[in-house]
Amino acid sequence: MVFNWFRRQFSQPQQASSPSQQSQEEPQEEAAEQAESSTEEVATEPEASRDSTITEENASDETSTEATSTPSWLQRSSGLEKLKATAIDDTPQQPQAAETETETETATPSSEETVTVDDDEAAWSVRVLANQGRNPEEIAQEEISWLKQLRQGLGKTRRNFFNQLKAVVGKGPLNEDAVMEIEALLLQADVGIEATDYIIQTLQEKMREEALPLDSAIAYLKQIVCEILERPFQQEGTTVTFAPEKDQLNIWLITGVNGSGKTTTIGKLAHLGQKSDYRCLIAAADTFRAAAVEQIQAWGDRANTEVVANPGKNTDPAAVVYDAITKAESNGTELLLVDTAGRLQNKKNLMEELGKIRKVIDKRAPNANIESLLVIDASLGQNGLKQAEAFTEVANLSGVVLTKLDGSSKGGVALAISQQLNLPIRFVGAGEGLEDLRPFSSYEFAEALLSE
Ligand SMILES: Nc1nc2c(ncn2[C@@H]2O[C@H](COP(=O)(O)OP(=O)(O)OP(=O)(O)O)[C@@H](O)[C@H]2O)c(=O)[nH]1
Numbered sequence: 001m002v003f004n005w006f007r008r009q010f011s012q013p014q015q016a017s018s019p020s021q022q023s024q025e026e027p028q029e030e031a032a033e034q035a036e037s038s039t040e041e042v043a044t045e046p047e048a049s050r051d052s053t054i055t056e057e058n059a060s061d062e063t064s065t066e067a068t069s070t071p072s073w074l075q076r077s078s079g080l081e082k083l084k085a086t087a088i089d090d091t092p093q094q095p096q097a098a099e100t101e102t103e104t105e106t107a108t109p110s111s112e113e114t115v116t117v118d119d120d121e122a123a124w125s126v127r128v129l130a131n132q133g134r135n136p137e138e139i140a141q142e143e144i145s146w147l148k149q150l151r152q153g154l155g156k157t158r159r160n161f162f163n164q165l166k167a168v169v170g171k172g173p174l175n176e177d178a179v180m181e182i183e184a185l186l187l188q189a190d191v192g193i194e195a196t197d198y199i200i201q202t203l204q205e206k207m208r209e210e211a212l213p214l215d216s217a218i219a220y221l222k223q224i225v226c227e228i229l230e231r232p233f234q235q236e237g238t239t240v241t242f243a244p245e246k247d248q249l250n251i252w253l254i255t256g257v258n259g260s261g262k263t264t265t266i267g268k269l270a271h272l273g274q275k276s277d278y279r280c281l282i283a284a285a286d287t288f289r290a291a292a293v294e295q296i297q298a299w300g301d302r303a304n305t306e307v308v309a310n311p312g313k314n315t316d317p318a319a320v321v322y323d324a325i326t327k328a329e330s331n332g333t334e335l336l337l338v339d340t341a342g343r344l345q346n347k348k349n350l351m352e353e354l355g356k357i358r359k360v361i362d363k364r365a366p367n368a369n370i371e372s373l374l375v376i377d378a379s380l381g382q383n384g385l386k387q388a389e390a391f392t393e394v395a396n397l398s399g400v401v402l403t404k405l406d407g408s409s410k411g412g413v414a415l416a417i418s419q420q421l422n423l424p425i426r427f428v429g430a431g432e433g434l435e436d437l438r439p440f441s442s443y444e445f446a447e448a449l450l451s452e
């Protein structure tokens with residue numbers, strides 16, 4: 001059975017309720033308890049029997065003598081021993097079940113045979129997955145690797161934030177001065193004024209009720225962060241899961257300013273699509289830059305996906321898209337990814353060209369599921385947001401892909417996007433490789449940004 005990465009089960013956006021209405025002491029999620037209990041089992045295991053890396057095949061042999069609910073690779077992990085010691089009560093509000101369970105959702109990613117939980121970050125990844133109700137049996141190396149990567153990408157911001165926060169709250173429970181210092185930290189992390197104001201106000205309301213020690217302050221901050229990130233998903237007509245429909249044509253138009261990571265994102269999406277068993281096709285509609293066709297062709301080769309292109313001079317990008325839709329219809333393509341030229345939002349003629357591409361798609365494929373994603377380079381901070389309005393107007397945006405979270409980005413821009421643009425973040429990129437892009441999960445992002 002093929003694992004559909006687009007429909008990967010993760011914690012769903014909470015219903016619109018303010019963190020200030022929610023208790024910190026909510027009962028632990030069942031799966032989190034399971035993870036916790038597996039930690040206890042790990043802790044009681046003799047040291048000598050622990051390997052950090054074993055194959056799934058070996059693992060299944062072991063389960064008969066171990067507790068049945070926890071795979072032996074998880075029980076044996078030395079990294080997991082530390083979970084119990086480091087765990088704070090930061091479990092989110094009851095994560096809900098996945099939106100719609102399909103056959104593919106329950107499958108396990110299976111590109112690698114070996115499951116390794118050999119360090120704190122892998123252990124952290126397992127805990128984050130278990131907290132979302134994931135059965136440890138279903139967790140695979142690929143998901144652990146991705147979460148580690150996300151956490152590493154946000155590592156600098158997280159460490160800065162924690163060290164400074166510790167210094168602030170080391171003096172005692174949070175007070176007004178401490179809140180002001182947290183405000184400065186948030187602004188430095190690119191969270192933006194609007195989201196920072198909201199966070200600070202919500203924190204202050206909470207503090208009027210009770211003084212917060214560090215652990216509770218962090219747990220509460222995570223709730224606020226999740227609430228902000230999830231708000232755009234609660235608009236009418238916005239789905240939580242962002243997956244192409246099987247056996248239908250889905251067209252995703254990828255837009256953004258120069259160098260934001262559009263072409264790279266298309267390559268990664270095509271790869272994710274192929275892995276998730278969709279028939280994919282790429283339209284090379286960046287006809288502006290001489291080397292653009294070659295570049296997307298190279299990504300197509302890497303992702304094992306055909307590219308429709310017209311390498312001639314002064315080719316009309318809308319004509320390429322037209323041809324690509326014709327091809328997609330004739331060969332049963334399910335996911336057509338349209339690469340476009342980078343353009344500044346204030347370049348009128350280029351924006352008009354993009355508007356024309358969108359119109360051709362709408363007209364030529366009225367029955368397709370059409371989505372339009374703005375690729376934003378996270379390392380640009382607030383500057384990356386200025387483009388959005390103009391792109392929304394001409395391309396009718398339905399979401400954002402946030403790239404380069406592994407670089408010098410501070411990560412907080414995700415909050416600014418959600419608060420200021422009210423567009424759902426659909427994917428995050430954290431690296432230049434084929435595997436370095438995954439669907440966005442607000443819970444995982446908040447954990448990666450704010451877990452010590
Ligand atoms: N570190 C890192 N680099 C990335 C990521 N995504 C893209 N890049 C790099 O950013 C640069 C620009 O990426 P492209 O995909 O060519 O960007 P583009 O938006 O298609 O650029 P134009 O077509 O010129 O507008 C390349 O060097 C990519 O390798 C990412 O998530 N992390």
Ligand SMILES: [Mg+2]
Nearest residue numbers: 262263286342
């Ligand atoms: Mg490009």
